[in-house]
Amino acid sequence: MSENLAGHVKFDNVGLRYGTDPEVLSNLSFTLYPGSFYFLTGASGAGKTSLLKMLYLAQAPSRGAIRMFGQDLVTMPRSRLPELRRHLGVVFQNFRLVPYLTAFDNVALPLRLAGTEEKKVQRAVGDMLEWVGLAHRAHAVPPTMSGGEQQRVAIARAVIARPRMLIADEPTGNVDPDMALKLLRLFEALNNRVGTTVVVATHDVHLLKKVPDSLIMRLHKGQLSDPTGALRYPPKPGGSSAP
């Protein structure tokens, strides 16, 4: 079993508690391999969002160790977090678009924060909005957009900088089945063509069948189970399924 150590994400006996409450996540040990497509499932309250928060570096673990792209998150200085975060694309459950920025400026944020030349930002964001079918809404602000439109802006923002890992929290929760399928195809395209590791949290079991090569991690009361061997095996070369 060969591992791309620089590209993987490894949780080792990780636990998370908020304040003095009991742990919401316990004993999480798994590895996410580069270029894989993972579904994170579980009932509401199982801890999916908490796990995703740790993955997109919004929450530090209460115990255990996390390695991401060769970095030890526990010992890494806080000043290096921005650099690591720029390798991540996140689609938040409630989109978290900046309400006073236009769709264009929301999508441009990751590139502008990375110091990309404005001329290139203009071209890349224009192309990206075209890609998600929102070129005509480039100057609209989120409060004037539908849920589906906001979701596509959030996705465009998440993928504009070609992240090494895309994390999506219930990305199809606010869209109709056709749009949900389109979004999944978009994630697959990113996974297949750019090699981005994709982690999608969903409680919609129908979605799981739409991406045949995906791996499934299941959370139940803060503990992980492993119905597809996602946590034990790296994906096959050229695909993303476990043996």
Add this chain to the structure above:
Amino acid sequence: MSSLPPLPAEAEEGEPALERPKGRAAARLLPPQRLTGPIPWMIAILIALVVIAAAGGLALRNLSNAASSSLSSAVSVQVIEPNPDLRADRTAAAVKVLTGLPGVTAVRTVPEAELVAMLEPWLGAGASSGDVPIPALIDVELAESAGPAEVARIAEAVKAQVPGSRVDAQGDFLVPVNDALVAVQWLVFAVAVMVALATAAAVWLAAKNAFVAARDTVEIMHLLGASDRQIAAVFLRDVLREAVLGAALGAGIGVAAVWLLGQQFAALGSGMVSGGVLTLTDWLVIGAVPLAGVLLAGLTARITIALALKDML
């Protein structure tokens, strides 16, 4: 949504450079004009107060220095003798003694008419009637400062030849006035420090409130890869813009007030007041007040935002 669009060049090349957003890009990161409200006006008022206080303090210092320097090397000799003829003789003898003393550069007998004019406001017509004996007064200029030893040496020499004479350093008359002026200067300094603290507190509150209001956006920016430095720079940009606006306004009001006060005092035509005229250096110091205000506002905002960001992951 079938195929991914081309990548921006930086993303293709790997690690993008950590740069601070500039110009329009920076303006698009946080809500525009977040600090609008009373802050520029507060800074303007505080800067105006410091400018007026600083100008007052510097004018008082100049006044004190001018008075001290003109009197520090001067000595007054009084010849106290009721008999006018005898007084004239003794005055002439004192002038002779003083002229011969080493270190004395000028000796001038103050004319009686000048003395009468000086005393008339207190003595009324009696000053010129001759009923009230007025001592003769001799102004003596020394090459060096009239210290106690120098005054004692002159007094000994004069008294040996002119009984009933009295020698005083003119600077001694100004000691209480100087003490009062120094106290006022300290008061001005204390006012400037308090106003600086008030400015810092106002900017601290404004920056903290602005940060709290934009906290959700800041969190999103953090998660998208913004560094603390980038976020602080965007806040700082707004704070500095408002501080510059307020400081310019305050400096304008303060300088105008100082100029008007200067005109009022100049109209008095008093020789003492003319010693308090502000020099070019003084104006440079006054000009530094708004700059210091802007720097203080910027520093306060930077510290406030840095502390707030430290609490976030």
